[in-house]
Amino acid sequence: MLQHIHITDLSYTPPTAAEPLFTGLSATFSTSWTALLGDNGIGKTTLCRLAAGELKPETGGISPASLRAAWIEQQTDRRPPNLDDFAADWSPETMRLRTLLAIADDWPYRWESLSGGERKKLQVACALAVDPELLIADEPTNHLDAPVRDAVIEALRRFGGIGIVITHDVTVIDRLASHSYLLHRVHTDHGNHTVIDLFEGNWDDISRQLDVRNAARQQQLRQRRQEVRRLTDEQRRRQEKVRQVSAKILRTPDRKDHDACKAKKFARGGLDGGVGRSAGQLAGRIAEARQAAQGISVAAKRYDGDLAVDIEPSSRRELLHLDAQILPFDPADDHATTIVPVNRAMPDGSRLHIETVTDAAGVEIPQLSVGPQDRLAITGANGAGKTTVLTALLRSLDADVPQLVCTQHTPDAETLLRRFDEHAANERQHIIRHFAALNGKPETLLSAADLSAGERRKLMLAMGLVNRPQIMVFDEPTNHLDLSSKQALAALLSQYRGALVIVTHDELLLRTLH
Structure with missing residues (x-):
């Protein structure tokens, strides 16, 4: 049985995209379920297609290069490809699936008249019936009520291969996944980038870890930027002081006073040399501080404000x-x-x-x-x-x-x-x-x-x-x-x-x- 799928230093650009979706991404999927989390459109499904061998990366490696993969699609409008085979299969394994998911004998023959929950149960059963090495479940609990969701999660829990579940459902994360990968955008001064991070625990644990990490990075970034401002202000003060001293020294002396002219010449030479060395050292420190700030990545937000609405409750007794x-x-x-x-x-x-x-x-x-x-x-x-x-x-x-x-x-x-x-x-x-x-x-x-x-x-x-x-x-x-x-x-x-x-x-x- 396949134990691991290794993705190493993967880069991929979709055919219609102007910039790469992934650059240098690495991850490992093992037997058990891994939740794949992230905003809509960030590339979760694309990453799964790469792992399943349906897409080829531009650079990097995926091992193994080929495997048996099955999908549980998010939508339920299309019949599972092996629905007819499932309908004719009365093996003990398939019978257990029918019982576990409460699938009636006639369901495979009347797909068009089934409810969304009934179709989802059949999708799950058909995917499990082919005994894949990799099973990808794309939002398997969307639109499901609690009883159907519970049945679907329990059926998926019994899968013994490598499972990847794309989900926004906290219940799925907590009850099905042993760990989670989060695809997210981070921001540096060089721009936004997609990265993947591994998290253990349930959603509350993940959320706390994210809050702590982002707060620490924001604090680091504030400190680095404050250091840049402090050094820049110091540079400005020194330049102003040099300007004032230079103006005083360079005031034109009496040309007949040869000693004063000679003193001016030596003073200007000494000032220029010292200022040059000092300015160069300070500029180097500013460059180092800016580079350090650029190296700190923080969560890439489109908007920093909270969603809120300030209203006065109705004066009516009953609405x-x-x-x-x-x-x-x-x-x-x-x-x-x-x-x-x-x-x-x-x-x-x-x-x-x-x-x-x-x-x-x-x-x-x-x-x-x-x-x-x-x-x-x-x-x-x-x-x-x-x-x-x-x-x-x-x-x-x-x-x-x-x-x-x-x-x-x-x-x-x-x-x-x-x-x-x-x-x-x-x-x-x-x-x-x-x-x-x-x-x-x-x-x-x-x-x-x-x-x-x-x-x-x-x-x-x-x-x-x-x-x-x-x-x-x-x-x-x-x-x-x-x-x-x-x-x-x-x-x-x-x-x-x-x-x-x-x-x-x-x-x-x-x-x-x-």
């Missing part, structure tokens, strides 16, 4: 209200309490969790009221009725209340950029700052470039914050967001003073808010 009732999943049904069976929404402090039953026709809710500074998290399995409850709540929201509502549906890039352009110039500046604080690239807004799903979601949020909303409502806000963006959003919501209603499976976000 959202629903009476106790049964909400049907089919809007054509009435709200009669005779709908049986139904899912039940159970309040638990500031969380409303929906318990599911088989073939439910609706969801039964208690009376719900959201005040100007209340927080309500709606949780439950996919299909339990979370969006149904959220939609009903929103119908009770007055339009004149400043609000930010982000649903799972994200408008296309053209529509969002047009809305961005319609804002006043000062508002666009605020939007750009919010967008950058969410780890977005401001240049994509200014160049009319196509926006990814994550960038569209960030722009929706950034534009909504300009209105200083007194209530924010989110349906799965962290979908498509990288870890840095999730942290920025969590920090915003934790200090937000208005009303908040959120539907999410993201445990990190839920922990932050409660």
Whole structure:
């Protein structure tokens, strides 16, 4: 069995890129799972393709040069390549996978009608069934509810080969990965560079290590730059002193006073020699200090500010209200309490969790009221009725209340950029700052470039914050967001003073808010 994949001093430039994506990168992947972390677009998938032998590096080595690799793709629109083989395979190994992932016998034959979670389970089973030496899982828990996510993680934990999981899910990092590689950009005075760092421990451990390291490097950089300023000021003072002394010495003496002329000549010669040596030594020290500062790398940030919104909570006693009732999943049904069976929404402090039953026709809710500074998290399995409850709540929201509502549906890039352009110039500046604080690239807004799903979601949020909303409502806000963006959003919501209603499976976000 293959034990290790070694990547040594690798350099690679994508065909359409103007500069290298990787330069001198080295890493080792061993049996067990390694989490590959980093911002969207930093090169995680490209690095995996290089490790799998699908791409060739310009320089550097990858050992072994060939291996059996399988992918669990992020999207579920394409059938797994070995789906038909899996359907016909009733070996003990495949039967264990079917049982572990609760895969029904007919699923392989009706791919088009399966839910996203069911497709993901089949993707995982098909990838494991080929017994690869390298298994790459690209965001395997995206859009999954807790039960399906747990089943997927447990199945992946049983893989005995070399596993690389690309993820922004803290639960995956903590429960699956034995260690993590973080791809990130660092900044020196020579520019930004992509580097890879190895971390042990769970996400809290990694986050603490990053904070400590970045703080230390920032302090080193401040000290070095202070030294450069101190030496430069000293150089300026010495030059001014030399100028004053030179002016005094070089005042024209009486030409008949031969002794004075001779003294002037010797004084000027001695001054020039001493000044030259002193200036040269000081210039050398300044050059050394600048070089030391240039050698210190710090996290490359697009924006140094925090994401925040300063609002006054609404003066209304209540912003959202629903009476106790049964909400049907089919809007054509009435709200009669005779709908049986139904899912039940159970309040638990500031969380409303929906318990599911088989073939439910609706969801039964208690009376719900959201005040100007209340927080309500709606949780439950996919299909339990979370969006149904959220939609009903929103119908009770007055339009004149400043609000930010982000649903799972994200408008296309053209529509969002047009809305961005319609804002006043000062508002666009605020939007750009919010967008950058969410780890977005401001240049994509200014160049009319196509926006990814994550960038569209960030722009929706950034534009909504300009209105200083007194209530924010989110349906799965962290979908498509990288870890840095999730942290920025969590920090915003934790200090937000208005009303908040959120539907999410993201445990990190839920922990932050409660």
